Amino acid sequence: MSSAEVPSKFHGWCAVSKDSIEGKFVWQEYEPKAFADDDVDIKIMYCGICASDLHTASGGWGEVDYPQVVGHEIVGEVVRVGSQVKHVKVGDIVGVGAQNDSCLECVQCKASRPQYCDNNPVGTYNGRYSREGPGKGAKSYGGYADYHRAPGHFVVKIPDGLDHAIAAPMLCGGVTVHSPLVQYGAGKTAKDVGIVGIGGLGHFGLLFAKALGANVTAISHSESKKADAEKMGATRFIATHSGSDDDFAPYKRSLDLIICTTNDASMPLIGYLSLLRPGGHLILVGAPEGPVARELPAFPFLFGNVSLGGSAIGSPSTIKEMLELAAKQNIKSWIERRPMEDVNRVIPDMNASKARYRRARFPVFVVYVLVNTKNGGKL
Structure with a gap:
């Protein structure tokens, strides 16, 4: 997909108030950060549902910059890369976890610990970009959506042989x-x-x-x-x-x-x-x-x-090592796949802990993964 084919505005399931987790997410348009030379655009295929999504959307962890697209266990296809991005290319299947950006200059960032950035670690959602560039000051939006735009530093290629839906919840929870x-x-x-x-x-x-x-x-x-x-x-x-x-x-x-x-x-x-x-x-x-x-x-x-x-989340290099271990040892998340359009049924189930040990069918599952079938995700 060429840059001209990537929409200028994205669509996603937005939390618009604290009661969104009761099944009141709204599908609507929003404007992602302006594209920078180190950015990657991803056509979302899968997004795990993390407890952090619920804590954030409900305001349980503090102030929320509504409207907010949550979801930070994102897997999809690269459809656009900036000129400074060299480690992934259009067509690759990649993932983004709970962090979307950092200053990249402080002691922690240079030690491959950007999750502990001394300045501004930016969450994949409910954050604000602060590095100099066209996206400075813009909101970060997550993965209950069709597309995701992320600084390339925080985009990791999914290893061959690792099921993409199984990989998704590893990007934060794992x-x-x-x-x-x-x-x-x-x-x-x-x-x-x-x-x-x-x-x-x-x-x-x-x-x-x-x-x-x-x-x-x-x-x-x-x-x-x-x-x-x-x-x-x-x-x-x-x-x-x-x-x-x-x-x-x-x-x-x-x-x-x-x-x-x-x-x-x-x-x-x-x-x-x-x-x-x-x-x-x-x-x-x-x-x-x-x-x-x-x-x-x-x-x-x-x-x-x-x-x-x-301990908080993990660096892109740690995510890469973890995914390689999972691929090598055939480690599988215990998941249930649900259509992306079922968000307002899945989130209340998650909030009621129905994602834990429901035994309607074997195998038991522990986490939900939203599947964007129109973007190539497989239920």
Whole structure:
């Protein structure tokens, strides 16, 4: 497709108010950022639905610049590239995750950690571009749409052999857990890894921790997900029914690393910390809408020699490595494909947690992927 054939304005499902997640997204026209020499235009084929989409569209994470097209697990075909873009070409199948731009000049950006940009990390939606160029000041719009325009630095080619729909939710959900697993040595220095929560993020945690060579423990509030967790790679399951010490006591000091994916602000942090060996790390990747600990005693840290930290998404280079691992080891997201035009049915289902362990048909699925059939996506 030539630049003349790419529409000057895009169409997408727009959140226009906080109640959009009740099934009130509106299909309408919007104007993307002005095209720059380092930009890529993508004809969207698939877009995963991430919990972040709901938190943002509803205003749960703060102010929203309505109207807003959410969706940051985007896969599609390149239809236009700027003159400065060399790593992808028209016709390639590519992906864009949760970050769309950064300053590219600060210490963090130059260290391949643009998600921690010192200046302005720009979200794929609900952000504003700040780098000098024709798009400065424009809003960023996401993937519940026909097209997406992104700075090429944040566009990653999808490896051959990796199903495009399966790849989509890896671009945010997958890399959000893959990044800290690699950073903290899963399968290497961290031989025994725990994953808290078996939802969208958590199922990726189990899949990737196993792929990286770790002994994997699934941690959930009940045993209802045990069989599925084992299919995803867990060799041990801890049910934290009440969050009391009795739930954790048999497993104390048995893990080197825990990735916590839950969005529950009342999570039993002290119990999780007790599972760590000295020198261990508890890393938060879920993002509750409220504080996770109003009073956190010092003694578990002092006498356990453990640390509590966090991690956000992943860099384009980390996404590339993750996708290559998924292709090589045939890692598959547990997904259900739904037509893009069904957004106003799918989002309420997602909000009601119907995307988790619905057993109408095998296999069980954990995440939804929107399919844009008119752009070549396959249901």
